[in-house]
Amino acid sequence: xxxxxEYTFYLLASFxxxxxxxxxxxxxxxxxxxxxxxxxxxxxxxxxxxxLRHFDVLGLCLFAVAxxxxxxxxxxxxxxxxxxxxxxxxxxxxxxxxxxxxxFLFYPLFLLAAGLSGGWGAVLLTDFTYYLFAYSVSFFVFxxxxxxxxxxxxxxxxxxxxxxxxxxxxxxxxxxxxxxxxALHFVMSLLQRYxxxxxxxxxxxxxxxxxxxxxxxxxxxxxxxxxWGLIF
Numbered sequence: 001x002x003x004x005x006e007y008t009f010y011l012l013a014s015f016x017x018x019x020x021x022x023x024x025x026x027x028x029x030x031x032x033x034x035x036x037x038x039x040x041x042x043x044x045x046x047x048x049x050x051x052l053r054h055f056d057v058l059g060l061c062l063f064a065v066a067x068x069x070x071x072x073x074x075x076x077x078x079x080x081x082x083x084x085x086x087x088x089x090x091x092x093x094x095x096x097x098x099x100x101x102x103x104f105l106f107y108p109l110f111l112l113a114a115g116l117s118g119g120w121g122a123v124l125l126t127d128f129t130y131y132l133f134a135y136s137v138s139f140f141v142f143x144x145x146x147x148x149x150x151x152x153x154x155x156x157x158x159x160x161x162x163x164x165x166x167x168x169x170x171x172x173x174x175x176x177x178x179x180x181x182x183a184l185h186f187v188m189s190l191l192q193r194y195x196x197x198x199x200x201x202x203x204x205x206x207x208x209x210x211x212x213x214x215x216x217x218x219x220x221x222x223x224x225x226x227x228w229g230l231i232f
Contacts, residue, residue, distance in 0.1 A: 009124045009127060010188040012124065013128040013130075013131055016131075017134075018060070018131075019051045021102070021132065021139055021143075022051065023049055023071075024049075025051075025055070025098055026046065026073065027047070027049055027098075028070070028094040028095050029041070029074040029091055029092075029095050030046040030048075031094070033076045033091040034083075034217055036081045036082060036083070036090060038078070038080035040080065042073065048074070056070060059072070077211075085158055088157065088158035089155060092151050092155045092158055093151065095139075099140040099143070100136070100220075102132070102136045102182065103140065104189060104224050106129060106132040106133040107224050107225065108221075109130035109133075110130045110132070110232065111232045112129075112232075114126050132226075134220075137217050137221045140215055141212075141217050142213060147170060149175060153170075154159055167175075181209040185209045188206055191203045192204065
């Protein structure tokens with residue numbers, strides 16, 4: 001019974017945290033685009049903190065089974081920006097900047113919650129605040145990968161003045177490459193979990209997306225943990 005409750009709390013805390021992180025990420029895109037002169041996000045109902053406005057079914061399902069995914073991209077019309085390339089770059093970076101800022105703010109909440117005692121309520125709060133921090137950092141790293149439909153690709157579009165054959169090929173096929181990388185990560189994670197042993201090392205190195213996220217997330221989250229560690 002206790003194991004069932006722990007798993008239920010884990011699922012609830014994880015889902016609530018994903019909802020908050022995804023919503024803030026997409027709202028940041030919409031808000032910055034709007035401030036740069038594009039009314040398209042507002043006209044499409046995306047200048048909102050309502051999570052239902054932002055969820056993408058496939059991205060949410062992938063998050064549930066693979067540990068990361070995406071929300072519905074915010075529609076923009078770069079021709080409306082007062083400064084085309086600057087507006088495009090700022091809008092593309094808005095989501096990941098929001099993720100890093102919220103990770104910085106969520107981590108001390110986790111440290112405070114971890115020091116509480118009070119039964120299942122304290123456990124749920126600790127899990128929730130931890131996943132708020134962890135998912136914020138993971139979103140920051142994952143969304144900077146330069147593959148469509150992620151923010152890293154939007155940044156590449158903003159700074160790339162030449163649209164050669166390689167660029168157009170990646171524009172057409174990058175989405176499928178991303179899905180393949182996520183699927184490979186999911187399969188390798190299952191093999192590590194259920195087979196284990198010496199083979200788990202092989203499975204780890206056959207998972208490029210998992211390796212990238214593991215090491216880069218650790219690196220970019222270190223300043224946040226180190227700074228707040230001086231206080232708590």
